[in-house]
Amino acid sequence: MPVTHEVFNQAEPLIGYDAAARDTPLQESVRRLADEPTAAGLSRIGRLLGEPDIQQWGIDANAYPPVLKTHDRYGHRVNEVDFHPAYHELMTVAVREGLTGTPWADDDPHAHLRRAAGFYLWSQNEAGHGCPISMTYAVVPALRHNEELAREYEPGLTSTVYEPGLREPATKQGLLAGMGMTEKQGGSDVRANSTRAVPADDGTWRITGHKWFTSAPMCDLFLILAQVEGAGVSCFLVPRILPDGERNVFNLQRLKDKLGNRSNASSEVEFDGTVGWLVGDAGRGVQTIIEMVSMTRLDCVIGSTAGQRAALVQAINHARGRAAFGARLVDQPLMQSVLADLALEVEAATALMTRLASAFDSGESEFARLAVAASKFWVCKRSPYVVGEALECLGGNGYVEESGMPRLFRESPLNSIWEGSGNVISLDVLRAMGREPESVSAVTKELALAAGADKRLDEHLDRLQLSLQEATPQTARRVAQDLALGLQASLLVQHAPSYVADAFCATRLDGDWGQVFGTLPASVDAAAIIDRAFPE
Structure with a gap:
């Protein structure tokens, strides 16, 4: 076979590296x-x-x-x-x-x-x-x-053993759990659920109804919501296999054909006299299962940050390995502006998600209640923009499946929908503020740690205090956004290099920014931000 050309000016595959050490x-x-x-x-x-x-x-x-x-x-x-x-x-x-x-x-x-x-x-x-x-x-x-x-x-x-397959839980070394909340007629309005639970003579309950989105149906057990007559929505544990070894009624109707998240089975489930055990008090199912939802919302923040990071690393790797118009892409000022802008977004998300996780170690439940909800709204909303821009850094190569970028892009809207879409989660921010004012005090105390360190942040926090006092359902998204931005800026001002914090505050808080990535002020040290994000 004649050789018509050699392959050159292509980035090397991103392999053989330590993703933790270079973050x-x-x-x-x-x-x-x-x-x-x-x-x-x-x-x-x-x-x-x-x-x-x-x-x-x-x-x-x-x-x-x-x-x-x-x-x-x-x-x-x-x-x-x-x-x-x-x-x-x-x-x-x-x-x-x-x-x-x-x-x-x-x-x-x-x-x-x-x-x-x-x-x-x-x-x-x-x-x-x-x-x-x-x-x-x-x-x-x-x-x-x-x-x-x-x-x-x-x-x-809590085991570290993965043991797939449906067997009686007591015989397995490791278990997995799932959750079933939403139904086709209600979605996020779980109080509109029609699934019913009635008590049996043996202390268990019999559940009849359906769930519209039950992911990972091969888990060993599930928490689900069902109506109890005279009490309301209640929480139940439903195992796939009962203690006597018999299969519980857990009829899978179909798997969802989703935009992304293809490896994960999301199913529709029918219950027909399914055996369950009450968890928490009857009628307090939402309050019981919300503790699970709060933790999965934290993982939505973490997962979105992970997807943004994966896309950013691919974009930087490509820009370092490809030249155009006489210079490497990563050395071209406009590409530097784009990559640095993306890196600012990812660093802010990283600082926020680690701070949220540490709050569960230190028992800061009041802080976490409000901060997780606001962060879930904002960080997850940013993912399609971040991943889409990173994909474009690869040009046509980024649009090709082999690059891996299309998979990241299809995944990018998911966490904004999962466990409360934008309107639901922003209204939950208002709900937390109204019902748990101690959560506002805890977040305010956190923001005050950076007071006086940056004038732009101080002005943002002044505006935020006013918007918190005047919050209405119509302003819920703005309140959630500004809370999350305030937390991100506060963390960067306290702990990141000045060139990172200054660029973030100038763009995200002070308006020295366009409406797309790559519109950083000329004074920003873009090369330093890129090198910090992913050292060569």
């Missing part, structure tokens, strides 16, 4: 909020991310999505989902690294932060399998509303 904002945050050993320990996952075979797991898990198996060859209903082996490899590492319920059983004072950093890193490879990982982490505090059930299931939920 300066992450390293600094973890060292500050925890310690050096915790930060150094992240390299165990970081090095895995640079392995080509492991990167292939993420590709394969999405190229060969899960398949629903409603019946066996003889016509018996089995309600199972088959996954590609790559999915199980991803799950094995995630569980082994303690990314599920392990922090709830760990006496490490930084267990939640360590787990958050690990979840952030591992999600950069493949996001879909993170759904059951996140729900298993989040279920533990809600399950503790029933001490007997917590004693029975917590050992499996």
